[in-house]
Amino acid sequence: MFSYNLQLALRSLKQRVQLTILMILAISIGIGLLITVQTMAYQNEKMPLAHKADSIYFVQADNRELGADPIVSQPRMIYLTHRDARNLMTGDTPAKAHTTVWKTDIILNSLDQNIRPFRSRTAVTNHSFFSMFDVPFLYGSPWDNESDNNGAPVIVLTKESNELLFGGENSVGKQLRVNDLSVTVVGVLNDWDLGRRFYDESYSTSRHDTAFISDTFAINNNIMRNERLSCLPQDSSKRGIYRTNDVQGLINSECSFVRLWAQIDSASKAAEYEGYLEQYVMTQKSLGRFPREMNNYVTSLYTMVTLANELRGGRDPLKYIAPLFFFVCLLNAIGLLLAKFMRKSNEVSLRRALGASKSTLMGQYLLEVMLIGFMGGILGCVFAYFGLQGMMRVNVYQSDYTVTLDSLRHAFAMDWIMIGKAFGIAIGSTIVVGLYPIWRIINIPPASQLKSQ
Amino acid sequence: MEIRPILLSMKRNKFLSMVISLQVMMTLTVLSIAVSITVATLSQWNMPSGLDHDNIISVRTQFFDPQVNLQNAIVDDLNRLKQISGVINVTPNKEIPFDAGRPSRVYLDADKDAAGHHTNFFEMDTQGPKVLGLTLIAGRFYRENEIIRGHADEVKASVSVVMLSEDMAKELFGEKSPIGQTLYLSKSSEPAQIIGVYSNFMNGERLNGRGKSYHSVIKPQVTWSSGNNPNYLISVEKGVGSSLFNDIKAALYKTPGRYIYGVELLTRTQKRMYDGRGSNGAILLVISLILVLIAGFGMAGLVSFLITQRQKQIGIRRALGGTKWSVVRYFILENSILTVFGIIPGLLLTFTMALIMAQESGQSFLKMDLVLYCSLFIWAVNTFAVWLPARRAAKVSPAIVTRGM
Numbered sequence: 001m002f003s004y005n006l007q008l009a010l011r012s013l014k015q016r017v018q019l020t021i022l023m024i025l026a027i028s029i030g031i032g033l034l035i036t037v038q039t040m041a042y043q044n045e046k047m048p049l050a051h052k053a054d055s056i057y058f059v060q061a062d063n064r065e066l067g068a069d070p071i072v073s074q075p076r077m078i079y080l081t082h083r084d085a086r087n088l089m090t091g092d093t094p095a096k097a098h099t100t101v102w103k104t105d106i107i108l109n110s111l112d113q114n115i116r117p118f119r120s121r122t123a124v125t126n127h128s129f130f131s132m133f134d135v136p137f138l139y140g141s142p143w144d145n146e147s148d149n150n151g152a153p154v155i156v157l158t159k160e161s162n163e164l165l166f167g168g169e170n171s172v173g174k175q176l177r178v179n180d181l182s183v184t185v186v187g188v189l190n191d192w193d194l195g196r197r198f199y200d201e202s203y204s205t206s207r208h209d210t211a212f213i214s215d216t217f218a219i220n221n222n223i224m225r226n227e228r229l230s231c232l233p234q235d236s237s238k239r240g241i242y243r244t245n246d247v248q249g250l251i252n253s254e255c256s257f258v259r260l261w262a263q264i265d266s267a268s269k270a271a272e273y274e275g276y277l278e279q280y281v282m283t284q285k286s287l288g289r290f291p292r293e294m295n296n297y298v299t300s301l302y303t304m305v306t307l308a309n310e311l312r313g314g315r316d317p318l319k320y321i322a323p324l325f326f327f328v329c330l331l332n333a334i335g336l337l338l339a340k341f342m343r344k345s346n347e348v349s350l351r352r353a354l355g356a357s358k359s360t361l362m363g364q365y366l367l368e369v370m371l372i373g374f375m376g377g378i379l380g381c382v383f384a385y386f387g388l389q390g391m392m393r394v395n396v397y398q399s400d401y402t403v404t405l406d407s408l409r410h411a412f413a414m415d416w417i418m419i420g421k422a423f424g425i426a427i428g429s430t431i432v433v434g435l436y437p438i439w440r441i442i443n444i445p446p447a448s449q450l451k452s453q
Numbered sequence: 454m455e456i457r458p459i460l461l462s463m464k465r466n467k468f469l470s471m472v473i474s475l476q477v478m479m480t481l482t483v484l485s486i487a488v489s490i491t492v493a494t495l496s497q498w499n500m501p502s503g504l505d506h507d508n509i510i511s512v513r514t515q516f517f518d519p520q521v522n523l524q525n526a527i528v529d530d531l532n533r534l535k536q537i538s539g540v541i542n543v544t545p546n547k548e549i550p551f552d553a554g555r556p557s558r559v560y561l562d563a564d565k566d567a568a569g570h571h572t573n574f575f576e577m578d579t580q581g582p583k584v585l586g587l588t589l590i591a592g593r594f595y596r597e598n599e600i601i602r603g604h605a606d607e608v609k610a611s612v613s614v615v616m617l618s619e620d621m622a623k624e625l626f627g628e629k630s631p632i633g634q635t636l637y638l639s640k641s642s643e644p645a646q647i648i649g650v651y652s653n654f655m656n657g658e659r660l661n662g663r664g665k666s667y668h669s670v671i672k673p674q675v676t677w678s679s680g681n682n683p684n685y686l687i688s689v690e691k692g693v694g695s696s697l698f699n700d701i702k703a704a705l706y707k708t709p710g711r712y713i714y715g716v717e718l719l720t721r722t723q724k725r726m727y728d729g730r731g732s733n734g735a736i737l738l739v740i741s742l743i744l745v746l747i748a749g750f751g752m753a754g755l756v757s758f759l760i761t762q763r764q765k766q767i768g769i770r771r772a773l774g775g776t777k778w779s780v781v782r783y784f785i786l787e788n789s790i791l792t793v794f795g796i797i798p799g800l801l802l803t804f805t806m807a808l809i810m811a812q813e814s815g816q817s818f819l820k821m822d823l824v825l826y827c828s829l830f831i832w833a834v835n836t837f838a839v840w841l842p843a844r845r846a847a848k849v850s851p852a853i854v855t856r857g858m
């Protein structure tokens with residue numbers, strides 16, 4: 001029965017083949033755009049470090065002056081001052097590990113000038129960063145706790161910067177200069193499938209950091225703070241000097257710029273950590289700091305990313321246009337389908353008169369509709385692939401070729417989930433809109449169309 | 454006249470009519486939103502730059518070695534750059550045209566609640582206006598002895614004279630002459646005297662967004678500090694542009710301990726400024742065009758099918774004396790009625806969607822006249838899509854009825 005139905009459905013699709021092609025084209029173009037846009041959103045909202053997103057927490061506390069505007073949501077919250085981050089890390093903490101992150105730009109070069117100076121976006125952090133965020137190493141290893149304590153001149157490179165500086169060979173133990181400071185390479189990262197860069201809250205998918213240095217080393221040597229400093233109003237004019245020159249002044253000030261991450265392995269420990277943070281702020285209050293009411297955030301990575309997605313979503317007009325666009329395509333296809341079915345009135349009434357049941361006809365036409373949806377799905381995936389490739393190239397063009405195709409590829413990749421979704425939407429929606437035309441045609445009274453002929 | 458039979462036939466084909474109207478409704482919504490956003494995106498697009506940007510090179514550098522004597526380095530750089538053949542003029546500068554940073558504010562008086570006027574400061578030496586090819590509109594250019602030089606942390610005095618761009622002067626003083634007036638470059642500083650007005654040139658995307666593309670102030674000032682990169686603007690002979698990049702880099706690398714971010718023609722800076730908006734606008738336009746095409750093809754397919762269905766009626770009409778034109782007119786009229794039935798709810802949907810999107814993004818972008826043009830455009834495309842197959846209908850011979858099918 002199925003093969004008979006399939007045969008009939010295929011034959012019916014071949015009749016007036018232009019109409020069939022038009023229908024499939026309409027559906028597939030609609031699916032193509034929809035899946036392009038949805039894949040971009042899907043890749044953009046993917047949870048980074050998903051298997052650990054419940055045990056990595058971000059720690060913030062409000063040390064601003066009394067008159068400042070209140071902050072009510074985590075994404076708008078300021079970071080910590082350097083000393084608060086340090087105190088929280090060294091206190092009697094319920095967290096398993098801590099790491100801090102702030103950003104800088106350094107020039108990597110060599111003393112004998114045999115390397116073209118190379119500007120590196122750099123994260124300033126500590127040794128726990130690499131274990132907390134599961135960073136893969138190609139050569140060597142992270143620096144140790146000892147180096148964090150004494151500010152040893154060490155650096156971790158990435159595969160990309162190692163390629164540029166040392167031609168990709170194992171550079172562990174080699175010397176290099178950060179600006180005018182000699183440092184030793186202790187490790188080189190492997191490709192790090194980070195997705196979105198969550199650890200600096202930029203959620204950027206490209207322009208990754210190309211070096212990592214320790215906080216102690218950076219502070220001791222006054223490496224520039226490439227961060228927005230949020231300072232008390234009386235200090236705001238000093239921000240420029242704090243950023244480049246006066247590192248001690250910055251550390252003694254109330255300017256916050258340090259992101260503190262904690263690894264906390266259970267929800268009860270997280271509650272404990274909130275108490276720990278509250279306790280810390282109370283002791284600081286007794287020293288005359290933190291003049292405002294208590295406003296702390298201990299946020300899991302999962303919650304942070306979800307909040308950021310909500311905040312960032314909805315900007316792209318394509319997100320609104322694509323579903324409407326698909327709907328137009330669907331209506332278009334369905335108008336054509338209805339017209340096609342109406343032409344079959346004669347045939348259907350004849351078959352009904354000869355004893356074909358409604359359900360037989362229903363099965364046959366449903367199969368025809370599903371075939372159209374299926375072919376729309378295939379072609380739609382092809383269009384989506386080219387759509388994503390196109391969007392990726394537009395992105396590279398928009399960045400004036402400062403971003404490479406390779407670094408973007410993961411953000412524009414279709415996976416089986418999205419392909420499945422394409423077919424699901426294509427077939428599901430054609431069935432839904434095809435129901436009415438099918439219902440119309442199978443309800444034609446038997447032999448009604450025959451008498452006039 | 455024909456409206457009644459058309460309405461009757463629509464009633465018979467309720468579903469089909471509804472599908473067509475719905476399609477028009479959605480197409481109108483997508484098209485108006487896409488076109489409105491594109492127009493909003495492309496406002497202040499491709500305006501004259503006021504510069505000979507094909508023949509000006511910008512250089513951005515940074516010293517990473519704090520031991521370098523910056524004052525000497527700048528003098529050396531200027532001398533070395535000038536010696537390159539093909540180079541006409543060089544000036545140290547901070548902001549780069551087309552890429553100026555966050556806008557500053559200037560004030561007409563130091564009063565606590567004086568209103569600020571957005572602008573970008575361009576800090577240059579006496580060669581600056583020559584490099585940019587600015588023409589003097591009023592007053593005079595600044596002189597060598599009016600330039601403030603020094604380490605950024607140590608220079609206490611603010612410049613005593615400034616020049617304004619034509620548009621800046623207009624915003625601040627209207628038709629009055631600004632020469633000899635004073636301007637506060639910040640509320641806490643001493644005012645500077647305005648000595649001249651120069652021709653407009655474009656500052657950058659941040660002020661483009663505020664419709665102030667040509668608002669700038671030139672400060673005769675050259676300052677340096679470690680980490681605050683000396684940048685240069687270089688005017689070159691016509692056409693030699695990019696062939697000088699390597700010579701320029703080599704000249705600058707003669708001072709060790711520095712990194713060069715980029716050497717580029719201002720043409721490229723200008724391209725980069727427009728890239729983001731331009732391609733976004735283009736994507737939306739292409740998508741709307743495809744949509745209109747799909748809708749049009751669908752309509753044509755549908756009508757051509759209906760015509761085959763109605764051959765007999767058409768034949769009867771023709772046999773009873775209907776002209777060819779009256780047949781075509783029938784289909785066009787039918788389609789126009791359906792289009793109008795789609796456009797009315799389409800307008801409602803457009804406004805609703807625009808309202809939702811405006812709430813999310815915080816700015817409204819919908820323009821009534823554009824929506825109107827989009828409606829007309831959709832009607833025109835639909836009419837064309839009907840007219841093509843309807844011509845075929847008109848060829849149906851009246852004799853078809855008598856043939857007894």
